[in-house]
Amino acid sequence: MAHEILSIMKRRGIFASVDLHNNTGLNxxxxxxxxxxxxxxxxxxxxxxxxxxxxxxxxTQSVVFSEFVPSVTLECGLSEALYGVDPVVNFLDDCLHLxxxxxxxxxxxxxxLYETYSRLALSPRTPFAFAHxxxxxxxxxxxxxxxxxxxxSELDPGTLFGWVRGDAQLLVQDPDGDPFDGxxxxxAGGEIRxxxxxxxxxxxxxxxxxxxxxxxxMMKRKSIK
Numbered sequence: 001m002a003h004e005i006l007s008i009m010k011r012r013g014i015f016a017s018v019d020l021h022n023n024t025g026l027n028x029x030x031x032x033x034x035x036x037x038x039x040x041x042x043x044x045x046x047x048x049x050x051x052x053x054x055x056x057x058x059x060t061q062s063v064v065f066s067e068f069v070p071s072v073t074l075e076c077g078l079s080e081a082l083y084g085v086d087p088v089v090n091f092l093d094d095c096l097h098l099x100x101x102x103x104x105x106x107x108x109x110x111x112x113l114y115e116t117y118s119r120l121a122l123s124p125r126t127p128f129a130f131a132h133x134x135x136x137x138x139x140x141x142x143x144x145x146x147x148x149x150x151x152x153s154e155l156d157p158g159t160l161f162g163w164v165r166g167d168a169q170l171l172v173q174d175p176d177g178d179p180f181d182g183x184x185x186x187x188a189g190g191e192i193r194x195x196x197x198x199x200x201x202x203x204x205x206x207x208x209x210x211x212x213x214x215x216x217x218m219m220k221r222k223s224i225k
């Protein structure tokens with residue numbers, strides 16, 4: 001079905017692809033692109049100056065459509081938060097009044113561009129909790145209760161994420177889901193701390209989401225040059 005839809009959209013000659021998302025943690029509104037092309041960036045900037053570059057998973061709508069048309073994913077905050085509605089409505093209204101998506105170069109000072117390079121996950125067999133929960137006293141991994149408040153903050157090495165018991169550790173993966181080749185976290189003294197300067201995104205306190213998908217992502221700033 002997805003291939004059929006893609007084929008139909010190619011024949012129709014659409015001028016943009018927009019994928020609307022909610023998320024499960026405290027994140028600012030931002031746009032995602034998967035092509036470093038001025039048209040993709042200008043489309044994203046109609047929504048927010050905060051933009052994340054990603055290419056994996058490779059089968060998402062915005063990645064697939066980006067091969068032949070300006071394409072964005074819009075992250076519009078928590079699903080129950082109405083403050084995400086008006087910005088999306090305004091963005092779609094602006095799109096409907098475009099004759100074309102601008103191909104003018106984007107100045108570095110006009111965009112806050114990030115790139116996702118790893119993600120944090122947990123083994124389903126690892127008992128975990130947040131510090132404010134009663135089950136934290138028995139969990140192998142305990143996260144600080146305000147973990148999602150760190151999203152889109154530039155964190156120095158040594159920033160505390162939580163605590164571990166025994167030899168428990170988080171899974172640090174690259175965008176393909178394979179083990180990440182680098183040291184992101186340090187576990188000295190039973191604490192989970194950042195081992196390098198990084199920027200989290202999509203950190204969530206929703207345990208179901210953490211087990212089904214991941215805890216969140218690590219980003220770095222990206223130059224448009």
